[in-house]
Amino acid sequence: MQKTKYFIAVLTIVAIFLILLFPIYVSAQREEIKIPVLVYHYFYKDKEEAVKCNHSTVTSVENFEIQMDYLYRKNFKTLTMDELYRFLKGEYTPPKNSVVITMDDGYKNNVTLAYPNLKRYGFKACIFVIGKTVIDKSNRPDEFEYLNLEDMVKYSDVFEFGSHTYDMHKIINGKPALxxxxxxxxxxxxxxxxMVVQSPYFAYPFGGYNEVIIEILKSFNYKLAFTTKKGYVTSNSSPYELPRFTISDKISFQQFVRIVEGKYFEDYSEKKQKNNYKSRPSVGVNVNRRKSIPILRRS
Known part of the structure; x- marks a missing residue:
């Protein structure tokens, strides 16, 4: 009889213990992995250069070094495009401190200035290049220099390369050419x-896309496509509508830390997001190309 009472008491204690722990367990199970995808553009050494290029998304080498040093000290892993793709398919679980580094437009300073820092820390990144600038030197404005095919081979130990279209990095009548x-x-x-960039990864110029563009990407066997929307990539994210955080000198170091630590929306969720051009399908409208305005200074 005494053994029975003892057994019942033990079961009661265990039951209470489980009841108390269950909410914590459920909460932990529901905590989803949030991966920040960072996007950089143009890097510079001195302020005069930044002013000269009139670039809204420039980043100084000094700030970039501070940011990469932080990621290294905090043991962040820089995911490759394939690892991100496998995460979305449920085939790979990334470490808690994971980040994706991307760069848009394919400026030469991505390899001359950013590459050394990435190489030093053993980090990986993806550059989305504009196909025509890679092969057509005559198409380059004097104040900008872009990567070429030789660069893409030479720096492939750190960078992989995706598409930013061949020649649709333009604004037409206030909207992305795409x-x-x-x-x-x-x-x-x-x-x-x-033909220039044989990659299954794509970034929408100026964030412009719609359902028709997504279907075209699928038909060309693209696996991932990145927008300019702010947000974290989770297991529920659409592979063709992946959000990114634009990093530039406008972002303070404290904001950078909040972004990579997964805490951005705790402070900045009420800020209005701009340049997110998801529109209704309108492909099929013929546009006079003489009215197109090439813009090579933004995403």
């Missing part, structure tokens, strides 16, 4: 782009 050109023009651009 939303303005005809279906035939877009298909032709994608074909040319894949």
């Amino acid at each position: 939303l303005q050109y005809s279906m035939l023009d877009i298909l032709f651009d994608f074909i040319n782009g894949q």
Whole structure:
């Protein structure tokens, strides 16, 4: 009889213990992995250069070094595109401190200035290049220098390369060209782009996309596509609508830390997001190309 009472008492204690722990367990189970994808553009050494290029998304080498040093000291892992893709498919669980580093447009200073810092810390990154600038030197404005095919091979130990279209990094009538050109023009651009950059990864110029563009990407076997929306990539994210955080000198170090630590929206969720051009399908409208305005200074 005494043994029975003892057994019942033990079961009661265990039951209470489990009841108390269950909410904590459930909370831990529901905590989803949040991966910040960072996007950089143009790097510079001195302020005069930054002022000269009139670039809204410039980053000094000094600030970049401080940011990379922080990631290294905090044991962050820089995920590759394939690792991010496998995470979204449920085939890979990244470490808690994971981040993805991307760069848009393919400026030469990505390798001359950013590469040494990434190489020092053993980090990986992906550069989304504009196909035409990679092969057509005559198409480059004097104040900018872009990567070429030789660079893409030489620096492949740190960088992988994705597409930023072949020649649709433009604004037309206030909207991204990708939303303005005809279906035939877009298909032709994608074909040319894949001939230059054979990659299944894509970044929308100026964040412009719609459902039609997504279907075109799928038909060309692209696996991931990145927007300019702010947010974290989670297991529930759409592979063709991945958010990113634009990093520039406008972002303080404290803000950078909050972003990579997964705490951005605790402080900045009420800020209005701009340049997120997801529109209704309008592909098929023929546009007079003489009215297009090439802009090579933003995403």
